[in-house]
Amino acid sequence: MRKRSLRDLPPEALDGQRALVRVDFNVPLKEGRVADDTRIRAAAPTVKYLRDKGARVVLLSHFGRPNGPDPTLSLKHIVRDVERVLGTPVEFIPDPAAGVAATRRLPRGGVALVENTRFWSGEEGNDPGFAETLAALGDFYVDDAFGSAHRAHASTEAVARLLKPAVAGFLMEKELRYLGDALATPRRPFVAVLGGAKISGKIDVIQALLPRVDEILVGGAMASTFFLAIGFQVGGSLVERDREEVAQSLIARAGAKLILPRGAVVAPSLARAAERRAVSSDRIPADCAIFDIDEATRLDFRARIVRAKTVFWNGPMGVFETPPFDAGTRAIAEAMVEAGKRGATTVVGGGDSAAAVAGFEDRLTHVSTGGGAALEFLEGKPLPGVAALEDA
Numbered sequence: 222m223r224k225r226s227l228r229d230l231p232p233e234a235l236d237g238q239r240a241l242v243r244v245d246f247n248v249p250l251k252e253g254r255v256a257d258d259t260r261i262r263a264a265a266p267t268v269k270y271l272r273d274k275g276a277r278v279v280l281l282s283h284f285g286r287p288n289g290p291d292p293t294l295s296l297k298h299i300v301r302d303v304e305r306v307l308g309t310p311v312e313f314i315p316d317p318a319a320g321v322a323a324t325r326r327l328p329r330g331g332v333a334l335v336e337n338t339r340f341w342s343g344e345e346g347n348d349p350g351f352a353e354t355l356a357a358l359g360d361f362y363v364d365d366a367f368g369s370a371h372r373a374h375a376s377t378e379a380v381a382r383l384l385k386p387a388v389a390g391f392l393m394e395k396e397l398r399y400l401g402d403a404l405a406t407p408r409r410p411f412v413a414v415l416g417g418a419k420i421s422g423k424i425d426v427i428q429a430l431l432p433r434v435d436e437i438l439v440g441g442a443m444a445s446t447f448f449l450a451i452g453f454q455v456g457g458s459l460v461e462r463d464r465e466e467v468a469q470s471l472i473a474r475a476g477a478k479l480i481l482p483r484g485a486v487v488a489p490s491l492a493r494a495a496e497r498r499a500v501s502s503d504r505i506p507a508d509c510a511i512f513d514i515d516e517a518t519r520l521d522f523r524a525r526i527v528r529a530k531t532v533f534w535n536g537p538m539g540v541f542e543t544p545p546f547d548a549g550t551r552a553i554a555e556a557m558v559e560a561g562k563r564g565a566t567t568v569v570g571g572g573d574s575a576a577a578v579a580g581f582e583d584r585l586t587h588v589s590t591g592g593g594a595a596l597e598f599l600e601g602k603p604l605p606g607v608a609a610l611e612d613a
């Protein structure tokens with residue numbers, strides 16, 4: 222079911238209205254400043270559109286995991302960066318219960334940012350009373366926080382049931398289009414690339430993708446658990462020995478769709494990268510661990526990716542944080558860019574995966590900003606923050 226979007230509201234009707242906009246400004250801080258403003262930039266098109274139409278914009282977000290008010294997790298620390306990205310002054314509202322007057326004083330096109338919603342226990346409790354406090358800050362509701370949509374909190378769920386219209390912002394709309402429609406009715410061949418640290422967190426994603434994809438290419442530490450399941454030794458590699466049976470049943474279900482790495486780059490330890498070498502997957506030395514996919518696998522995966530018309534990728538192929546073990550991950554990013562040039566829809570989801578494709582975003586169709594939410598959505602779980610929005 223398509224959700225009603227900001228685009229569906231008549232632009233004239235926005236003039237002078239207070240837009241209560243849930244964004245995801247849960248950004249990393251370093252020495253008191255925003256270290257990565259991707260999430261703020263991601264919300265900018267929605268804010269700009271609303272300002273251009275004469276709306277007064279009231280932004281809501283959570284920030285970290287405080288237990289009650291916590292000065293280190295105040296959103297006032299990010300006000301200057303929000304002002305820089307949005308190119309306009311931002312008024313800070315320290316207490317939503319006392320904020321109505323401030324929202325009414327905002328000029329047309331003005332912007333305010335409310336304090337960290339998680340300072341109030343009603344937020345995570347999805348409390349209707351707290352949702353009413355939030356709802357009083359706007360005349361309509363826009364949800365642009367896809368990354369928070371898998372949680373039923375007052376600022377994502379209860380408020381959307383109280384304040385109408387309740388519509389999807391542009392970022393939310395894009396996430397739903399590319400993680401939803403593009404992968405539900407994919408242009409074929411549809412290739413999924415899965416990696417990362419653990420198979421356990423991704424079993425449901427694999428199960429959900431299997432019937433839809435033409436191929437699943439597996440890398441990362443996740444591949445090691447599949448290696449165990451087919452009887453290969455994995456030495457000191459990161460592996461989930463208690464998931465061997467799950468891996469076996471996935472292999473049985475997937476048949477020829479599941480493609481494992483031909484070989485790996487191994488080393489005695491991460492620190493001893495100079496001693497790294499490529500070995501075939503059935504020859505992992507007992508005194509080494511897998512830290513990346515090897516060149517043969519990179520070429521194999523690349524050939525499959527560039528043939529595809531839809532590519533979805535979650536999970537790095539190796540320990541990409543520690544070069545030179547980023548080579549496999551980088552090769553997948555480059556292959557996706559190449560597939561895109563040939564007309565494929567290319568979608569990346571997952572927190573570490575998004576970090577791994579930093580610098581490639583412009584050449585990919587969509588890089589999801591929602592880590593956990595993206596995976597839950599792919600598993601087919603309803604996201605409370607999305608469900609609460611009006612249907613189109």
Ligand code: ADP
Pocket residue numbers: 416417418419440441442443459511512513535536537538539540541542570571572573574575592
């Ligand atoms: P995402 O956040 O995109 O869903 P994950 O959290 O599942 O991805 O996995 C990312 C982590 O997986 C990274 O920290 C990376 O170092 C780790 N990883 C990938 N391959 C390996 C490997 N062979 N050995 C150890 N860690 C790995």
Ligand code: MG
Pocket residue numbers: 571572573
């Ligand atoms: Mg992760």
